[in-house]
Amino acid sequence: MPKIKVRTKDQKVYDKLVEAFEKTVIVQKQKQLTYGRWDFVVFGQTDKNETVLREGYAEQASIKRVPIYIASLAQPGLTNVNGIPIEEFIEEDVPEQYQGLEIIHVDPLRPLTIKKKDTLPGASRTSDQICKDYEDENIAVIHAPHESDWMIAVMKYLSECDKAFPDVVQEAFSRSAPLHKDFLSLETPSQMN
Secondary structure, rough: OOOOOOOOOOOOHHHHHHHHHHHEEEEEEOOOOOOEEEEEEEEEEEOOOOOEEEEEEEEOEEEEEEEEOOEEEOOOOOOOOOOOOOHHHOOOOOOOOOOOEEEEEEEOOOOEEEEEEEEEOOOOHHHHHHHHHHOOOOOOOOOOOHHHHHHHHHHHHHHHHHHHOOHHHHHHHHHOOOHHHOOOOOOOOOOOO
């Protein structure tokens, strides 16, 4: 998962993260990106044949209206440091299986906010209807493999946005990373651990 590094409680949670990331389907991307804000609808099925839909946004963190481009608690290669609890990165609705997850490195810092959550009956027809409901809106539509994987699905979408539309300031930081290698590593980790 590019530009994010996390520490999990155990291998089982790690495997679940990787599976959720790989099985997420980005149905629709935003037609026009708004600087500093990424709107999304993410949905997934429950074990009770229901669909949970969350509508929200990721917004670039800022201090006094200046974007925070790099949020790193340590060099990405280090793992013996405390990270940001996932509960501070996502304001609400953290699935039980992911509680205790720690973010060691994330670039850029974009906390996720859910403004609407609905539970809908059914699974297959509901997915088609959700896609149809949002097809004309400037919002990403993301299908998570399970409703509890919603935040991993959104992180995948954000990662794809970063690859397709890299930020000029972030690119400048990344190019100069070797000059400051002993101070702060900005290299993209190839996988989570």
